[in-house]
Amino acid sequence: MDGGQGLVRPASTWLYRHTTARLLALLSLPVLWVVVAYLGALATMLLAAFWTTNSFTGAVEHRLTLANFRTLVEQPVYRSVALRSLGVAALVTVVDVLIALPMAYYMAKVASPRARRLLVVAILTPLWASYLVKAYAWRVMLANGGVVDWLLAPFGTHGPGFGLTATIVTLSYLWLPFMVLPLFAGLERIPDPLLEASADQGARATRTFRSVVLPLLFPALVAGSIFTFSLSLGDYITVKIVGGTSQLASNVIYDNITTGGNLPFASAAAFFPILVMVGYLVAVRRTGALKEL
């Protein structure tokens, strides 16, 4: 065995005796990383939101002003984009809950243990496939004369084409596993005897679901919704791929950086998803959902 030579053993002994030093040594790098690299960058960006750009030269002027926020609040365009983004994120979450709940229930409470393991793998597998590839797959499917049109043709109708509906469909598809997995884990933790007891007391399946399963499942449901909601709110790629000309909140940020070169305005626009998500996380912290992630 090594140790006992050179500086290794004394350093080890010293660290063993000084718990605080050990803790500080462990914390130094991660905290430096998060605080300096991440929070620092975030703070600089948030500060930039109060700057402005010269309307002639486009140069950033380091003068504190609320002009960007005033524009965002007062211009009806931005208000409708914000509402649309919230609506899309909420709809995607609802669609995913409606699809994921029966799937998770089947996996946790109906399927045999062997089938359950296979189903978990089947749900996990698409997560490893590229996000972009999946969004692209829907672009191909929803294209004019694509698979969706072909499937719907016998019913005398056609697919939604590119637009907001296509965006909601694609986003729901992309984030579905993020809803199924927490729900499955949550359901698996509910002991079967609890459901049997409820049935013994005369509750029908729907009543058991509403009064026993749902309250116990709530933290898992919220955990899943953090993913579906936040991922939808931050997405500008999917809407570019299948959304046609529709714009969501993140497109405003993206366009102002890339084509507009207006960092202050983009930063101000970034306040919207940040405030919504931090508010959401703080609100759900009490439900214990963060421990389910």
Added chain:
Amino acid sequence: MLTTTPRRVLAAVMGLGLLIVYLPLAIVLVNSFNSSRTFAWPPSELTTHWWSQAWLSTGARSALRTSIFAGLGATAVALVLGTMAAFAVSRYRWFGRESVSFLLLLPIALPGIVTGIALNNAFRVAGTGFGLLTIIVGHSTFCVVLVDNNALARLRRLGGTLEEASMDLGAGVWQTFRYVTFPLLRSALFAGGLLAFALSFDEIIVTTFTAGAGVRTLPIWIFENLFRPNQAPVVNVVAAALIVFSVVPIYLAQRLSGTTSTH
């Protein structure tokens, strides 16, 4: 506890759900052999022409190389920082303990575009320039939490007794880590690292803002070529190849969970 009808309904929804999950992926695979440049459906003729075309694409190849390096770099940073943070949180009692996990979660909970422009701005202010290194920094911000979560769960389950026993028997801090804690932690770190690599390999939003001009990861290359009609078949082949290769991490993850459950 459920009667037959609801069971059947649930099974039907499960089957339908899985069908919807896999249908788009299957179509990408089939389309990679579709001789039509515009993916006319159903395909009238099948060809392997696009696969050989994609194999020769220098843009896709160099993008793949960049993606692999970025993924390895971000995973390495995440493994070191994530493990350290997990130890600090699980083995010590201190006032900010609960906040660390929350802080580490922020980069993944906040929209990618926020992290993206924040880092873009910071790199511009710091004057570092943009390239592979900045991509790695960007990716590791959201990869750390994946390793941290996995390591934390394992460390909490293990408890501190084995480490105490090791030190009682005279092992130092390093020896205990090397011979006791690390072997027990290894599979959790591997799982976290695998997730981190997969996430980094797939990431496009933060990458867009940290890559700068000329440096392309595979997702950026795909996105740039997505709207070019004459590149469509090659993009589709790259997409199909990515679907096929996503089996590798799944296989590794499955083997891993197999070995830990028999422990």
